[in-house]
Amino acid sequence: MLQFRNLNISPDAPVAQWPTEAVQTALERGDLDDWRRIGAELRRDPWGPIARRLEEVLSHSRPYGVAEIMEGLLERARAGAEAAERRHVAAEIRRAVSESGLTSTEFASSIGTSASRLSTYLNGKVVPSATLMLRIRQVAERSRAVA
Secondary structure (H helix, E strand, O other): OOOOOOOOOOOOOOHHHOOHHHHHHHHHHOOHHHHHHHHHHHHHOOOOHHHHHHHHHHHHOOOOOHHHHHHHHHHHHHHHHHHHHHHHHHHHHHHHHHHHOOOHHHHHHHOOOOHHHHHHHHOOOOOOOHHHHHHHHHHHHHHHHHO
16 A cells, blocks of 8 residues: 655555655555556646656656556557547638638638648647637637628
8 A cells, every 4th residue: 555655645646646756665665556546647648747747756756667657658648648639630721711601712711821731720630839729719700700
């Protein structure tokens, strides 16, 4: 059973509340259940405080076998989050094009890009820059106001 020494937090507390020393203790002296809890927190927030604490711990402590597993968990959690974000952006762009009442070619032209480039945004292969995303929203809003 995991125990934290010299910490004012219990191992039963939510992982999101664990300080860096608790994460290190869990990696070095914890078991599969403790590591699963850390993994669940990484999936919930792959760039959050626990992910940052894990990176800090792994930069100077390499618990045998656990370090590689945790790095893989973090990498997969971030890749999954990025894929979800790409899908979300693509859906927002599809909605903007649809609500604008313009054809894809007309919409692409009005945001200053080609129809083929817009297609890569619509299917999530490419994520537009923040400024282009603003332009997409502005064109959709203007088109709705005219309609």
